[in-house]
Amino acid sequence: MKRLFNIFIIVFSCSSLYAQQQTVGDLSVFINQSFNYFPQFKELGQAIDVEQQRITLAKATGLPSFQATGTYNYINPVSEISIPAGAQSLSFQIMPKNNYKTSVNGSYTLWDFGVVKAGVDRAKAGLMLAKDNLDYNKNQMAAQVSNIYFQIAYLKAAIQIQNSVIDFLERNKKDTEVKYKNGDALKYDVLSIQSSIDQENNRKIDLLTSLDKQYILMEYTTGMKMDKAPLGFTFPVQGLEDGAEQSLEHAWNYNPEFKLIKDRITQAEAELAVSKTGGKPSLTLNAGTGYINGYAPDIDRFRYNYTAGVTLNIPIYQGGRAKKQERLSESQLKQTRFAQETLNNTFKSNIKQVLTDINSNRSSLVNAGGQVAEAKEAQKLAQSRYKNGIGTNLELTSASTNVQKAELTKLQYEYQLCLAQVEMARLTGIKYW
Template sequence: MRTKQMSIMKKIFIIILSAISLHASAQVAPADLKEMVQHSFDHYAKVRSMETQQRIAAGQIELSKADRLPTVDGTASYMHVYPVPKIQLPGSDFTFQPVPSENVNAGIEARQLLLDFGKTGSRIHQHEAEAKLLGAQTSEVKEQLAYQVANAYLGIAYLNDNITVQEANIKLLEETEQMVENKLKHGDAIDLDLLNTRVKLESYRNKKVDYVNALRKELATLEYYTGDTLQDSIHASFEWPVAGVVLADEGFLNNSTVKTAIEKENVASMGVEFAKTQYKPSLFLDAGTGYKNGFLPDVNTPKFNYNAGVSLSVPIFHGKKLRTQERMAAQQVEVAKWNTQDVKNNLRKEVIQQQSEVTASKERLLTAEALLQQAQRALQLAQSRYKNGVITYLDLQNAQTSMLEAQLAKIQYQYQLSISSLALLQLNGNEFWR
């Protein structure tokens, strides 16, 4: 009875996790981010290269299918032969010449595959599997590109927020500078207080320059991915993404890396099938027609001729080459399966790490929120008391520093939470750009 209850609870737990995952997957990404991702697909050179390779693979399938169609060739040849055999008949001026010295031949030759016991079919299947692999690899490249764009997008949100905080603190210090100057005029402050304020103010301005420079670099990265001149048109925030729960192997089936690994297994399996068919015979129909000379009794006059027949090619001995190819193909299957297992093991590790990071970032963010509220309240009190001469300039400076650190810490934890959530979406194979 207890086992049955535990089984029911486990099913309910899985349903709840699935609902959470679906809710996260259904979350809508910002419209401007979706647009940038679509532009990157059209612009990024590696994606265009992969799409071209897909077209080449489709052409390879057509070539394989064409092996089942007849081949027809036109032929024409001329050959002068010297010496040629001649027989002088006794008692006569007549000379018998069995072959011409001027040989001419013009005609059409055709060959049709009648039966190859699955060799052509297995080759077609192999090329189809390779085309599917290229499709999976193209999707994987697109997914990686989309998440690179999303990472840059969140990086812009991080830098914009830092710039905003830095500007607010610069304004605050400018007000403090004015306050200290007024106190200095009335003899309630010393030159050192004003000097410290100005040094700190310049430090904040320099830090803002660093953030602005980093923002420009991030925008340049996005322009590289998308081909668009973005300037200051992006208004990103940390409201997106929210990560879902990845459910073991069931969740990994949507992961593009796993899909690619599975397609590699299929290609390797088709390689084994193709290697086995190389032992089988091939039956051909051969035919030809045209005009050529060399027919008795008048060997110099071209005559109409034709031929038709069948030919059978049977592999007998190739120096263990075919057996070696089959063994190597089977080993490729084993390698592909181990690669798939390694990919899944790595994904499990990544999921655990990112879920741990999400949990930790949420806890840090709650603490940062509380600290920020306390820092804001402490700064208000410090400003009021400094004006009234109750505390020293050093106390005011400490309150301002604590305020800045709390603001920056909150932004940092928001950013870390968003990056980890984005990583979980990628591990789950979430195509947010659709």
């Protein structure tokens, strides 16, 4: 764990220096360009902004609210009082037929049993999930771009090997043609070498076609044309072969996928806290001021008034929705925790497999290097024997094929080792861009 942590710190501290030395062919250039170019990252960035607005909205729920109102009502008939006055009686209205009212009212929740706080916590959990989701997609995109990058490096190296094979066969064809003219070789030998050249050219065409497809895929991912050759199979981070337990611990702390599952647990816990506030009472302060008519003795006169009070709201029966919602939230939280255990087991298995691939390819590279040297030496001997009239065309062609196979095998191990390192960096969450 300490070693992996030191690697992480070194990569982080050296990132600024490395950025100054970047060229168009650098892997990190293409990875960072993909973050700026690929539309999905703009969408993920907007999702972060949306979650920040949700937090602001959740906090606004606990703020005071004010509203201005104006009303008019015509009422007929209205209540009247009759007072005897000698032979006649006097009638008085106790309320006007035309009723006017203007007011400014405000309310503020004094006590809500943590409803607002639970809503804010849920919104904050959503923001953290959105941020880590962006990091997760960056980690995935970095691995995808790296795979394309090293696939291009592999194909270009394979084409170089193919060119060397074709050049070797072309030279030997010329020697064989000279021998044929001198009567020391058969027409069959010349045709056999030409057939081998045609086969190797067809392989080269296949490699060039695959290379063009990878260039197209790189441009689709990054929006950049790859004008310069990749810088080989040197992965920016070395020393990723620590034990499975140390690598898993590093993944637990730094891999965005683990951060996402932790965020989902936090979000489920926040959702449970919100569901527990359902059906709780609330105490609200209400106040208002304005003008209204209807006051005796002049009931048509507009007069100033104000009101103040508190409202206690106690839900009695809601069909059991609050308890049902709480049980649902508890089940969702338990489901997310099980998903965390599944992810942990999956990563443990994947890390062990990648470590096996890294160690296996390193060991195979040592053997492949020896095989290349031996095959080239055998090729020189076969060529010398053929020029001196001792060897045959079949021996020479076989020696050339063995060199090609040995070099391609070594190249394949280098490529596989690099891809395994890319996968280990993805699993452990190490940033190399």
